Amino acid sequence: MSACTTVAVDLAKRVFQVAGEDTLGHVIFEARIKSRETFQVFLHKLPVNVTVLVETGPGAQAWARLLQMQGNPVRILPAQHVAKHRSGPKNDRNDALAILRAGRDCRISAVPVKSAAALAMQALHRARRGYIRRRTAVSNQVRGLLLEQGVALAQGEMAISQLVPRILEDATQPLPDLLRELIAELLGEWGQLGDRVNALTGRLETAAKESETAKRLMTVRGVGPIIATALLAKQTEPERFASARQFAAYFGLVPSQHSSAEKVRLGKMCKHGDAYLRSLAIQGAHAVLRQLRPDSEQPDDQRLQRWISRLGRKEAAVRLANRNLRILWVLLQNDQTYRRQPGNGREAAMSH
Incomplete structure (x- = not known):
């Protein structure tokens, strides 16, 4: 490791594939580390002049902040660009070597290392987006189930929030009781997801007012x-x-x-x-x-x-x-x- 100037790490949950190269771009070090504790000890022993390359993925930001705190230059490379530099079948060793090759490509811009506060804000956005997707899926499912019974609904939240309850209460509608119960449950889930979206939206609005x-x-x-x-x-x-x-x-x-x-x-x-x-x-x-x-x-x-x-x-x-x-x-x-x-x-x- 003393002759390495750049180290690439293929991150996983517990197994880490490491490859290092010298100033000429020759791979002179390869290792497979099989625990998080051993990997953390390995990072602490790195000389401060060694640049560490990782690709985007779960855990990349946390390891990058750890490396920055101990003084190592670190770059997080977009995974889609790293994949273009992979040679041979996809495995941990080839992924680590692909990260090394991608690190030499000056056209690839590294992903910024985010602070813990920025990651928390990003988590709010991701949770909100997930609720919106699930809410949209539930509303589409309700429309599809009603359409199979000959009841067509327009798009939009008003149709779900106002028309569907009226349809369920209308005894003249030719809907089986089993389907009425199911749609009522889906309607309740749709409303709960809407409440969660509104709650996260309020938290984001509060954060915006404070910034x-x-x-x-x-x-x-x-x-x-x-x-x-x-x-x-x-x-x-x-x-x-x-x-x-x-x-x-x-x-x-x-x-x-x-x-x-x-x-x-x-x-x-x-x-x-x-x-x-x-x-x-x-x-x-x-x-x-x-x-x-x-x-x-x-x-x-x-x-x-x-x-x-x-x-x-x-x-x-x-x-x-x-x-x-x-x-x-x-x-x-x-x-x-x-x-x-x-x-x-x-x-x-x-x-x-």
């Missing part, structure tokens, strides 16, 4: 407490992006490319990066477009109206989400707030 940075981010139209706290929890380190354009592209809000030589072919949205934040940004943009007044004389509103008429509502929402992320990139690097200035020839301004 000065989140309050500055929410001065952008289409950015609320959910987007602001999700962006802070991600800890993207905006200074590592050369421009606002690259920051927006990091979330996949740019066209995919299929270009060759002099032929430039742009396709649909590439959808790279964080799908959760990208979807939140687009949802926030849709909320802005729904509130637009056709007779508004503000330059921002008129520009959005032109986008809708030329591109359609969905593409206009994607474009607005891209623009909002570019503005957020600027706000994350200073103490300014976003302020629109209609009617004076300028679209917007940053103010302290």
